[in-house]
Amino acid sequence: MISATAPHDEDGVTTMTANTLASLAAPPLEASIDEEALAAYEAKFRGHYQIWGTLLEENLDRLGKGSFSLHWTDTSQAHWGTRARPSSRGMTSIDINRPKAYGTIPEHTEQRNFAPRGSIRDQYADRMPTIDAYDVLDKKDVWADNAVTLYEEAKSRQWNSTTDIPWTELEPAGEDLEIAACQLATFLTEVEFVAGDFPARWIYRTAPDFFEIKSFLVTQMMDEARHMEVFRKRALAGGGGLLHASPAFEWALKAILESPTHTQGTFLLNVLGEGLVLSLFRAGEYLAKTHVDKEIFRLCMQDEARHVSYGTMELKGFLDAAPDREQALESMHRFADLGEQIILTALSDPGVLEPMAVLMGGGLKHIDKGMEGAGLIWSTIVEEYLQRCDRAGFHRRERLTIPTTMPWVSAS
Amino acid sequence: MTATGTGPDTVITLDAPPFPSLEWFAELARQMDQQHDEFNRMGTIDCSMAVCLLDGGPDHTPWCARIDFEELTVRQIRLISVEDLGSVDFVVETDLATWNDMVANITANGGRPDLHHTLNGLSLPGTPIRVWSSDPLGRDMFFRYNQTLQRFIDNCASIPPAAGGG
Numbered sequence: 001m002i003s004a005t006a007p008h009d010e011d012g013v014t015t016m017t018a019n020t021l022a023s024l025a026a027p028p029l030e031a032s033i034d035e036e037a038l039a040a041y042e043a044k045f046r047g048h049y050q051i052w053g054t055l056l057e058e059n060l061d062r063l064g065k066g067s068f069s070l071h072w073t074d075t076s077q078a079h080w081g082t083r084a085r086p087s088s089r090g091m092t093s094i095d096i097n098r099p100k101a102y103g104t105i106p107e108h109t110e111q112r113n114f115a116p117r118g119s120i121r122d123q124y125a126d127r128m129p130t131i132d133a134y135d136v137l138d139k140k141d142v143w144a145d146n147a148v149t150l151y152e153e154a155k156s157r158q159w160n161s162t163t164d165i166p167w168t169e170l171e172p173a174g175e176d177l178e179i180a181a182c183q184l185a186t187f188l189t190e191v192e193f194v195a196g197d198f199p200a201r202w203i204y205r206t207a208p209d210f211f212e213i214k215s216f217l218v219t220q221m222m223d224e225a226r227h228m229e230v231f232r233k234r235a236l237a238g239g240g241g242l243l244h245a246s247p248a249f250e251w252a253l254k255a256i257l258e259s260p261t262h263t264q265g266t267f268l269l270n271v272l273g274e275g276l277v278l279s280l281f282r283a284g285e286y287l288a289k290t291h292v293d294k295e296i297f298r299l300c301m302q303d304e305a306r307h308v309s310y311g312t313m314e315l316k317g318f319l320d321a322a323p324d325r326e327q328a329l330e331s332m333h334r335f336a337d338l339g340e341q342i343i344l345t346a347l348s349d350p351g352v353l354e355p356m357a358v359l360m361g362g363g364l365k366h367i368d369k370g371m372e373g374a375g376l377i378w379s380t381i382v383e384e385y386l387q388r389c390d391r392a393g394f395h396r397r398e399r400l401t402i403p404t405t406m407p408w409v410s411a412s
Numbered sequence: 413m414t415a416t417g418t419g420p421d422t423v424i425t426l427d428a429p430p431f432p433s434l435e436w437f438a439e440l441a442r443q444m445d446q447q448h449d450e451f452n453r454m455g456t457i458d459c460s461m462a463v464c465l466l467d468g469g470p471d472h473t474p475w476c477a478r479i480d481f482e483e484l485t486v487r488q489i490r491l492i493s494v495e496d497l498g499s500v501d502f503v504v505e506t507d508l509a510t511w512n513d514m515v516a517n518i519t520a521n522g523g524r525p526d527l528h529h530t531l532n533g534l535s536l537p538g539t540p541i542r543v544w545s546s547d548p549l550g551r552d553m554f555f556r557y558n559q560t561l562q563r564f565i566d567n568c569a570s571i572p573p574a575a576g577g578g
């Protein structure tokens with residue numbers, strides 16, 4: 001393909017180029033891949049990737065002449081001598097960001113390629129490809145001052161749902177309690193992976209100069225994969241299995257996934273959604289009827305708290321760096337007016353609220369009593385949400401669109 | 413060393429720190445260091461926690477200790493005043509009776525409290541234990557490190573009972 005546009009010469013370089021490019025080609029396509037898409041890819045490749053061919057020609061020409069470039073030995077524009085020193089816990093991401101040459105995060109980047117921040121790259125700019133997908137180029141749209149710390153913490157506090165949960169100790173509870181536990185596990189299985197899919201959508205768009213954020217979001221995805229796994233296992237481990245999906249909450253999940261900006265979506269997911277789930281997991285001490293369930297909730301709670309912390313500081317970073325803070329605040333308020341419906345949707349969904357009440361009350365017969373506990377969780381969720389907003393400099397108390405206490409009246 | 417009684421029923425308890433005291437928490441820290449592998453499996457912990465017993469001091473005045481966790485150890489334990497509680501990441505606040513009841517339950521269950529006597533369970537409704545912070549992000553650290561904090565406190569099961577509770 002590229003060789004068709006490359007100049008021919010007499011020493012076989014063109015043939016080498018063709019062979020080399022053939023060996024670089026993608027693996028054989030599966031039959032299911034659309035022919036039209038392949039044709040479009042080929043056309044784009046021929047039209048826009050000639051520099052790659054030129055670079056290959058140069059390199060192969062050099063090889064053919066038996067000469068060396070050794071340009072990479074020129075350290076004059078590097079930070080040679082700048083040494084990262086490990087701390088007591090090893091060489092952390094915080095340690096390698098300590099030297100300014102490597103740890104200065106740009107407010108804006110034009111680097112829409114994979115060249116590492118801190119490498120010698122500017123002189124190659126006109127020969128670099130542009131990754132069109134990288135369109136999150138401003139620090140304020142993704143950065144949180146606690147992200148690097150949270151990334152290290154996430155790596156340190158990983159766990160494994162296969163081996164860290166004492167599955168063999170799962171004790172049978174009453175059937176109504178097990179149905180409630182399975183329904184709650186179904187809901188949590190349903191919601192968990194939006195918290196994986198949403199970061200995935202934005203990791204892909206975030207310029208690699210903000211690799212710390214991409215790395216943290218990868219840990220969030222791993223956390224959510226583990227949560228989905230552990231709640232699916234919980235539903236099946238008691239013999240009850242997965243129960244009812246929630247149409248109402250599906251709309252809330254869609255609203256998160258399709259948020260227009262990373263900051264707005266992170267607010268929905270990490271501050272609102274994960275804040276809610278964090279409180280649910282915290283309430284796991286009351287919801288859990290066995291040590292197994294308690295351990296699941298406690299481990300998940302730790303993970304969710306990291307995500308909530310990132311979301312809170314990301315919102316703060318966005319507002320603090322906004323060129324027009326008042327406009328940014330108003331925009332976020334408009335968004336929150338809609339977004340708060342996520343809390344309302346979850347807490348009013350019978351497939352969520354009622355099993356919670358059954359578990360807290362100690363059985364279906366005591367669901368009314370359990371609703372008192374559910375009301376406590378409701379108030380806690382809303383109050384902690386408001387406190388986190390305050391921490392971010394986003395004061396929602398005056399504009400809150402949802403009740404601070406559960407609008408429930410016992411019929412008995 | 414504490415001696416109880418004077419006759420044949422005399423009981424001598426070795427290394428039983430009084431409660432509340434910095435020594436009592438130092439014993440928990442010492443056990444944490446001895447269980448390095450277990451704490452390492454749970455992950456690093458970096459935060460400052462205050463335990464404030466509202467009636468734990470002389471004449472039922474507040475008794476507050478600050479415990480600084482760093483990586484996999486306790487870096488420092490010291491007494492602090494009520495006025496300084498705002499300087500820690502989060503405060504675990506309760507009364508002596510609740511604390512003693514929690515410790516008794518942990519001890520009776522061999523270092524594994526029942527479902528109603530965990531730090532998280534006792535603090536969820538805001539009473540009888542209140543976990544608070546001047547910074548919501550600081551309070552969230554109680555959740556982020558909860559498993560480690562619970563394990564830290566669970567080690568009280570191996571501290572011999574001492575005069576004054578605990």
